[in-house]
Amino acid sequence: MAIEFTKYHGLGNDFILIDNRGAATPLITPEKAVEWCDRHFGIGADGVIFALPGKNGTDYTMRIFNSDGSEPEMCGNGIRCLAAFLADLEGISRTQDKYRIHTLAGTITPQLTPDGQIKVDMGLPHLLAGEIPTTLGAADTKVINQPLEVAGQTWEVTCVSMGNPHCITFVEDVAAIPLETIGPKFEHHPVFPQRTNTEFIQVVSRDYLKMRVWERGAGITLACGTGACASLVAGVLTGKCDRAATVELPGGCLEIEWSEIDERVYMTGPAERVFKGTA
Numbered sequence: 001m002a003i004e005f006t007k008y009h010g011l012g013n014d015f016i017l018i019d020n021r022g023a024a025t026p027l028i029t030p031e032k033a034v035e036w037c038d039r040h041f042g043i044g045a046d047g048v049i050f051a052l053p054g055k056n057g058t059d060y061t062m063r064i065f066n067s068d069g070s071e072p073e074m075c076g077n078g079i080r081c082l083a084a085f086l087a088d089l090e091g092i093s094r095t096q097d098k099y100r101i102h103t104l105a106g107t108i109t110p111q112l113t114p115d116g117q118i119k120v121d122m123g124l125p126h127l128l129a130g131e132i133p134t135t136l137g138a139a140d141t142k143v144i145n146q147p148l149e150v151a152g153q154t155w156e157v158t159c160v161s162m163g164n165p166h167c168i169t170f171v172e173d174v175a176a177i178p179l180e181t182i183g184p185k186f187e188h189h190p191v192f193p194q195r196t197n198t199e200f201i202q203v204v205s206r207d208y209l210k211m212r213v214w215e216r217g218a219g220i221t222l223a224c225g226t227g228a229c230a231s232l233v234a235g236v237l238t239g240k241c242d243r244a245a246t247v248e249l250p251g252g253c254l255e256i257e258w259s260e261i262d263e264r265v266y267m268t269g270p271a272e273r274v275f276k277g278t279a
């Protein structure tokens, strides 16, 4: 059966979006998602996102398969792309709407804003080792500046969950990190039973961070929204940055705030349609 799709990206973190509003289960399998994400033999993307009917009083449900076929709990750039896709499907102005989206990380609320950006209420960060999950500390303790041996080197890491797991390391120069070789070693380290996303952060100033990321199930990507949120939270926990900052990624910048008022994390950034097709 031929399936229509639309390709979107958020700062170069690119996704194949499928209109799945007519069925409660994804229209393609994880194996097919791997084929579609292949950049040489497929459409090419970091993941496939499905817009499904809402659950528990929400407007829609988002499910996502990474390019390796695994299913993460949440995706920050992906949920901005989903909001843009829904607005395009509904034929409404992108400046009007707010969606309540059911995800495996709870209800997430993207809001289309008049300047074309999308502001997302990403919810509360989870900080306890058992919630990440990681065995780097006792289940009910936070993992802040903990030593971790990777590739014969000791790294100081801070772990944060934005529904999905993140391991953050602050470094002098992000450009000097051999991401291609070190990224998989963090991802598959035995202290992360569900694997992990890994962010390297250079603090340029208290309100400007530079980030490079190795994503669980996708490898090096040009941006990671949940990673930018987790990194800002890690920066606050370690006293390195303010509660609002610009996070510069290889694909562009996100504005992140960890609100002092409601303790929720807010992410603002773009989402662009690239092309439509049938596969």
Ligand SMILES: N[C@@H](CCC[C@H](N)C(=O)O)C(=O)O
Residues within 6 Å of the ligand: 013, 066, 071, 072, 073, 074, 075, 076, 077, 078, 164, 165, 197, 215, 216, 217, 218, 221, 223, 224, 225, 226, 227
């Ligand atoms: N790129 C995403 C994160 C996608 C999921 C991630 N690879 C995982 O497995 O947790 C983002 O923008 O947050």
